[in-house]
Structures are given as C-alpha cells and as structure tokens.
Amino acid sequence: MIDTYLIERARGGDEDALSALILNYTPYVYRTAFAFLHDSMEAEDVVQEVFIKVYRSLPQLSEARAFHSWLSKIITHQCLDRAKKKQATPISDESLEALASPAHSNYDRRLIIKEALSTLSEEHRTVLVLREWQGYDYHEISLILGIPLGTVKSRISSARMQMRKLLSDQKLAHEEG
Amino acid sequence: MDCRHCLEEISEYVDEELTPWAEKDIQSHLLSCPECHKYFRELKEMRLEIIDSINKVPVRSDLGAMVLSAVKTDHTKKMQRLTWVTVAVLILLGSPLLFLFSRRILTLVRLIYSIGLTFLGLVQTALGYLSPLTIFATVTALTVLMCLGLYVMRGLLREPDSREVFS
Ligand SMILES: [Zn+2]
Numbered sequence: 001m002i003d004t005y006l007i008e009r010a011r012g013g014d015e016d017a018l019s020a021l022i023l024n025y026t027p028y029v030y031r032t033a034f035a036f037l038h039d040s041m042e043a044e045d046v047v048q049e050v051f052i053k054v055y056r057s058l059p060q061l062s063e064a065r066a067f068h069s070w071l072s073k074i075i076t077h078q079c080l081d082r083a084k085k086k087q088a089t090p091i092s093d094e095s096l097e098a099l100a101s102p103a104h105s106n107y108d109r110r111l112i113i114k115e116a117l118s119t120l121s122e123e124h125r126t127v128l129v130l131r132e133w134q135g136y137d138y139h140e141i142s143l144i145l146g147i148p149l150g151t152v153k154s155r156i157s158s159a160r161m162q163m164r165k166l167l168s169d170q171k172l173a174h175e176e177g
Numbered sequence: 178m179d180c181r182h183c184l185e186e187i188s189e190y191v192d193e194e195l196t197p198w199a200e201k202d203i204q205s206h207l208l209s210c211p212e213c214h215k216y217f218r219e220l221k222e223m224r225l226e227i228i229d230s231i232n233k234v235p236v237r238s239d240l241g242a243m244v245l246s247a248v249k250t251d252h253t254k255k256m257q258r259l260t261w262v263t264v265a266v267l268i269l270l271g272s273p274l275l276f277l278f279s280r281r282i283l284t285l286v287r288l289i290y291s292i293g294l295t296f297l298g299l300v301q302t303a304l305g306y307l308s309p310l311t312i313f314a315t316v317t318a319l320t321v322l323m324c325l326g327l328y329v330m331r332g333l334l335r336e337p338d339s340r341e342v343f344s
Contacts, residue, residue: 022241023245030234031234044237056255132228133227
C-alpha cells in the first residue's frame with residue numbers, strides 16, 4: 001500500500017509524485033484488468049484509459065485515504081464497459097479439451113487457476129474477480145452490476161462450483177497423465 | 178440441516194453474508210459432516226489461489242513507461258486547451274481595462290474608430306453601385322464565417338469531461 005503523502009502530492013499537481021504513483025500502481029491495474037478481460041492487449045488499453053481518468057479527476061478525490069477504493073471503482077467500470085462492448089465469444093471445445101488434458105509437463109497450479117478463470121463464462125468470472133480479488137461485498141456487487149442481491153448470491157455460488165469442477169477435472173487429468 | 182441445504186448456503190457462509198442464525202446452523206453442520214467441511218475448505222483455498230494467480234500475472238516491463246507517455250500526451254492536449262482559453266479570457270476581460278487606463282490606447286481607439294467610420298462611408302457609397310445579389314452574397318459569407326468562429330471558440334472552451342468517472 002502506497003503512502004498517502006505521495007497521493008496527496010500528486011493530487012496537488014506534483015508531476016513527479018504522479019509519475020511515481022502511476023508506476024507504482026501500473027502492475028495492480030494491469031493485473032485487475034487482465035483478471036476481468038483475459039486479454040493482454042485489452043488489459044493494456046484499459047490501463048492507459050484508467051490512468052488518464054485518474055490524472056484528469058485526481059483533484060476531485062476528496063481524501064487521499066480513499067484513493068485505493070476510488071481507483072478500484074474506476075478500473076471496475078472501465079473493464080465492465082469494455083467487456084460489454086466486446087462480443088461474447090463462446091468457449092470452443094478445443095479450449096475445454098486443452099484445459100482437461102494434462103498439457104503442462106510440470107504441474108503448475110497457478111497456471112491452471114489462470115486457465116480455469118479464463119474458461120469460466122464472463123458472468124462467472126466477473127463476479128469471482130469482484131468478490132475474491134477486489135473484495136467487494138454482495139451489496140456492492142449488486143450495485144456495480146445492477147442485478148438483484150439474490151442473483152449475486154446464486155451467481156457467485158455457481159461460479160465457485162464451476163471453478164471447482166474445472167479444477168478437479170484438471171487435477172484428475174494430471175494424475176492420470 | 179442437510180447437505181443439500183448446506184451446499185446451497187456455503188458460498189454465502191464463506192463470504193460472511195449469512196445472518197448469525199444461519200451461520201450457527203451451518204457451523205454445526207460443518208462440524209458433523211466431513212464432506213461439506215471439505216468443500217468449505219476448498220472454497221477458502223480457492224480464494225487464496227485466485228488472489229495468488231492474479232498477483233503473479235506477468236506485466237510487460239515497459240507498460241509503466243507506455244502509460245506515462247499516454248498520460249503526458251493527454252496532459253499536453255489539456256495544457257494547450259488551457260492556454261487558448263487563457264488567451265481568449267485575457268483578450269475579452271483585459272482589453273476594456275487597458276482602454277480605460279491608457280490615454281495612448283484611447284488615441285488608437287479614436288484612430289480605429291475614424292478608420293472604421295471612413296470604411297463605413299465607403300461601403301455606403303459602394304452599396305449604391307453594387308447589385309442586391311452581391312450584397313446578399315457578402316452578408317451570407319460574413320454570417321457563415323461568424324458561425325464558424327463561434328464553433329471554434331466553443332471547441333476550445335470545452336473542458337475534458339472528467340465527471341464520467343463518477344457515473
Ligand atoms: Zn454435509
């Protein structure tokens with residue numbers, strides 16, 4: 001977590017502080033965007049858009065302590081907007097097979113989680129990233145996505161079941177292979 | 178509580194979104210049912226694994242520099258716009274003040290005034306000779322030019338929309 005002093009200075013128009021802030025937060029913003037979109041080019045675009053917005057509206061930020069949640073909100077909106085514009089691409093059988101087969105010579109759990117996340121439907125992935133990575137509670141997620149609380153509950157629950165199924169298929173395939 | 182009911186609510190339990198009563202119910206079931214307890218542990222673990230996996234997503238090393246240059250380009254555009262607005266405001270607000278305080282400028286104004294007056298006189302005599310069509314064309318051209326000028330001014334004065342962030 002970055003010190004509020006740097007944010008305060010950037011907010012006051014200090015360019016060096018702003019550069020430091022951007023360099024510091026670039027990996028976090030990129031990883032969040034990648035988690036949502038699972039496309040490196042799109043994620044890179046989102047990072048630039050997010051920081052241009054940050055730069056333009058930083059003076060309106062009420063207090064430095066709110067920076068992180070403010071930034072999270074900007075990233076989330078930017079990613080959801082982009083995902084909405086992007087045509088929904090159905091998962092091909094090929095990628096499902098690739099996930100189920102023990103293609104990885106050394107069993108890299110992290111890579112498997114990453115692939116499982118990208119195999120999830122966009123709806124499921126979105127709620128999981130909002131909940132597990134960004135830490136929003138159900139009420140906040142229902143506001144962000146504009147869906148009822150009950151839908152949030154069931155969507156997160158089924159996203160987890162789906163994720164668990166993908167992971168256990170993978171594990172099984174690895175143990176056999 | 179049975180297993181089916183437990184699996185329905187376990188996701189909410191992991192997220193601490195259940196009421197205290199429902200929480201107690203599920204806790205007592207988890208103590209007595211190894212199967213459901215296993216699922217509970219898997220969900221907790223899955224959260225950590227997702228966080229870990231996202232934390233380790235590789236980031237290209239020049240991304241920070243790319244972002245900085247994108248923000249700087251935006252900054253330059255903003256500053257250019259700001260400069261134009263400042264110049265326009267200075268001319269609009271500053272000139273009457275200068276005219277009020279400087280005698281020399283007052284003389285200049287008189288000169289411009291007399292030139293304008295002579296020009297108007299010329300136009301008046303010219304009007305007698307020109308055909309109505311020529312006059313009409315001139316007036317139309319002047320109007321179009323004026324609208325174009327107003328449009329350009331509007332473009333210059335428009336600030337980048339930063340409020341959309343909060344929408
Ligand atoms: Zn059970």
